[in-house]
Amino acid sequence: MSDDRVHAWSEDELGVTGEVRDVVRAPAAVLSTAAAEVDPTAPDVVRLAADLVATMRVSPGCVGLAAPQVGVGSRVFCVDVSGHPRTRTGHGTFVLCNAEVVEATRREKAREGCMSVPDLTGDVRRAARLTVRGRLPGTGEEVTVVTDAFEARALQHEIDHCAGLLFLDRVADARAVHPRRTYL
Amino acid sequence: MTLRPSAPTQHAITVLGHDRPGIIAETTERLADLGLNLEDSTMTLLRGHFAMMLVCSGEAPSAAIEAALAPLADDGALTVTVRSVAPDDPDPVRGAPHVLTVHGGDRPGIVSSVAAEVARVGGNITDLTTRLAGDLYLLVAELDLPAGVDATALGAEIDRVATDLGVGATLRPVETDEL
Numbered sequence: 001m002s003d004d005r006v007h008a009w010s011e012d013e014l015g016v017t018g019e020v021r022d023v024v025r026a027p028a029a030v031l032s033t034a035a036a037e038v039d040p041t042a043p044d045v046v047r048l049a050a051d052l053v054a055t056m057r058v059s060p061g062c063v064g065l066a067a068p069q070v071g072v073g074s075r076v077f078c079v080d081v082s083g084h085p086r087t088r089t090g091h092g093t094f095v096l097c098n099a100e101v102v103e104a105t106r107r108e109k110a111r112e113g114c115m116s117v118p119d120l121t122g123d124v125r126r127a128a129r130l131t132v133r134g135r136l137p138g139t140g141e142e143v144t145v146v147t148d149a150f151e152a153r154a155l156q157h158e159i160d161h162c163a164g165l166l167f168l169d170r171v172a173d174a175r176a177v178h179p180r181r182t183y184l
Numbered sequence: 185m186t187l188r189p190s191a192p193t194q195h196a197i198t199v200l201g202h203d204r205p206g207i208i209a210e211t212t213e214r215l216a217d218l219g220l221n222l223e224d225s226t227m228t229l230l231r232g233h234f235a236m237m238l239v240c241s242g243e244a245p246s247a248a249i250e251a252a253l254a255p256l257a258d259d260g261a262l263t264v265t266v267r268s269v270a271p272d273d274p275d276p277v278r279g280a281p282h283v284l285t286v287h288g289g290d291r292p293g294i295v296s297s298v299a300a301e302v303a304r305v306g307g308n309i310t311d312l313t314t315r316l317a318g319d320l321y322l323l324v325a326e327l328d329l330p331a332g333v334d335a336t337a338l339g340a341e342i343d344r345v346a347t348d349l350g351v352g353a354t355l356r357p358v359e360t361d362e363l
Contacts, residue, residue: 027321174324
């Protein structure tokens, strides 16, 4: 049920118009600091959720954005992998607060980039089957997202941001970091 | 009296300098002409500078290899070194493989401070990449930890040293897929 709820969710439910925020880059300290749990019904969290979606929307190639990336140490992120060629299961646009991984299996390696690390990409092993639990901003409903492939990767990347971890902290080996040659 | 064929020896060769197309082709052609076999090699660009290291085996003496590669350095843009090395240990004792990431603002001493912690417990760094991307300094190292080393404690100690330098560190076991 909650999977459908996430699928049906859109930022219109937030009732506020998001504003585009500046994206901070490593080595900003906020990116390496574990973020704090939030009250998903708090007005500032609702505004933050709207801002994250707005910022993701205007950023070419961006499939997810976490609050630490806009300089806020809160466990909130948005994701939208719609239309990406590596997406299998997708839930459209959604924002999760205080999300945590419930189950993660079938680890696969793939190359990742990040708006906060614009000059580098890295090969990271992540679960390709994933169950995540979190709360929707605004209503505070608890939801469970069961997903796979690219959306699973995006969720783990954003949950890592909320724990103060970058993809650089997960790269598979010393040869797994590469200069980014193309910008999406 | 009979002459026994000389045992193949290994040579370590480095080629460093200004990058241009064709360096690898020219180097390896000259080595092949001497009947040398490339056993291990690595090449990268360091801030745009060509950097290649290789170990080859064969019966050619060092002087012959140096003479064959000398033309590469004729225009002064490349430096070539050749030295014979002892054969590698066929059965080396490997520790538990781990990956270490350190990243943060650039400042002198990050590599030496972190490497000192690894060395203190007898850990051996087997591969190392560092990059400077804008203000971001990144180090990713692979290391073998001897049996008995508490990786969690080492990770905490490295993180403490890293924090003192204003950077963050993550130490984790290498994940290997057995297929």
